[in-house]
Amino acid sequence: MLKIKAIHIENFRGIRKPVVISLENNNGQASSALIYGQNGTGKSSIVDAWEWFNTGKIKYLAKEGVSPSDYPHKASGGIDCYLQAEFTHPTIQTVKSLYNKTKITTPTLSGNFSDFKILSVY
Secondary structure, eight states: OOOEEEEEEESBTTBOSOEEEEOBOTTSOBOOOOOOOSTTSSHHHHHHHHHHHHHSSOHHHHHTTOOGGGSBOGGGTTSSOEEEEEESOSSOOEEEEEOOTTSTTSOEEEESHHHHHHHOOO
16 A cells, blocks of 8 residues: 655746655644645645646646746756655655656656556556
């Protein structure tokens, strides 16, 4: 079973500075995260980043005519646009999807991404 420890997002859509969402408390036990904020603060960008991480695209944005070239935050120039997930799994500890400026539909994957895809239910 895959349990997420933390999610790191940077330069993705409305998120410019690194955001870390921890799903463990100070004792290392599983906990929940609540995401709230005013309009335009990046809440939807978190969900969009997770969908992109799992599928390589964002379905509702594609229907609205948004291109993968629009996924990086505008001020980033497409550099360091990523989602990284940390897991409690013994062989899948960290998996990262990094936006690839030269091939925008194919992110650069690192970690044990193939096993992550097998074990994840999205």
